[in-house]
Amino acid sequence: MDPLAIKIQDMSFKYDGDTSISYTHFNLTIAKGERFGLFGPNGAGKTTLMNLMTGLLPFNEGSIEVLGQQIKGNHKQISKLFGFIPQDFSFYQELSPAENLQFFGAWSGLNKQQIKSRTTELLEILGLADVRDKPVQHFSGGMKRRVNLAIGVIHNPPILFLDEPTVGVDVQTRHAIINYLLELNKNGTTLIYTSHQLSEAEDLCQKVALIDEAKIVAHDDLSALLLEHEQDGLEGLFLSLTGKDYRN
Template identity: 70%
Template sequence: MAVTSPLAIDIENMGFHYPGNADVSFSGLNLQVKKGERFGLFGPNGAGKTTLISLMTGLLTADSGHIKLLGHEMGKQNNSSTNKLFGFVPQDFSFYQELSPVENLEFFGAWSGLSKQTIKRRTDELLTILGLEEVRNKQVQKFSGGMKRRVNLAIGVIHNPEIIFLDEPTVGVDVQTGHAIINYLHELNKGGTTLIYTSHQLSEAEELCQQVALIDGGKIIAQDSLHKLLHEYKKESLEHLFLNLTGKDYRN
């Protein structure tokens, strides 16, 4: 008998729409992500990627169907223990610019329910790993864009979540910083962390993602391993596959 891999994310027959706005809506959407996968979610602007991530993280509540993270249903039993299961690294910076990296991590670590001892240990670990040790006590507002991205990432993972949602985690950074961030994400994944990643950096996505889903118009139009999708559609890269399935027209 085949052994079924545990699911990090299980979305079943999910429906959602913004009141008075039919541009982004979902109807009967199904999506499964196995625990420990590096999963990429891609689509044009306005396709519904950010809305779907907001639903998976409980920022929005589905109108119908079910969204489960590690067996916990989002939107119906969200609490501090459920929220500790995942980390979220948004595209917009999610920290206090006037505070230092240490002060930001102290605040968000406490908000996640970590003890002072754990916060100090994790802060020291993350600042060293992400190359921020020398600026640990400087105001983040004085940092470069790449340094701010690393602070954003540290905040998202300080509580050692089992699932990490990453929305454009390397946008606007130099090649070295982007490479270092992707390497760190690989290391987290080797330890069992599930990665849910979305970006317009498709060459970077090819390096990181094992499984991908292409979304457009609130629907998943293709989903499988990247290797199988490229073979099925006879395309050389994720970028060519993306343009083939979503078109080349401008998107707002």
């Protein structure tokens, strides 16, 4: 049997001196090739869970496996198995897209020829070829999002984590980014996505987990959850399961 993309088993975690987010004996599996959405109110623990799955945060108990490999003790090997597109821009503003991709490609273990080939390919696909040598600091928000995305996929990772990948972009850029992500998934990349753009999520995600207070309140195919809870969209499902009160 092929390993799961992600397997979290009896995982516990809490921040030192902070009890607002505390995972206790948490379990979750994500299949290879899935388009998986992780949703919840502000403070529910979504970004924390992303950081745990990518090894950016160490958990206290239990286990997390990425493609059958334990995160603990294998962080260097594990880091090559995924790409991470964070909500905050994660590149050097004073460098050009090509220079950023050269740096992060080398950091990911690619050789010079691989970096050159992937840089040309990605800048063309993401509409950045004409500005490949211009400093990123002068780019629009949508162009910076595309640079962020290119960096995350430079090494062709089998798993891609996406934390608000289209926040602050125009409709055309959002459409182009989502289409590119769907193409990656069609070619086998597992997508693990979180966002407040719930209409976008309906187009992207096959299976979803809704979490609140670091606990799963629903986990199934999106179509099955909508039918079960008699909702016609993800926003209605979200509100029916997590409430309508303000969240900090």
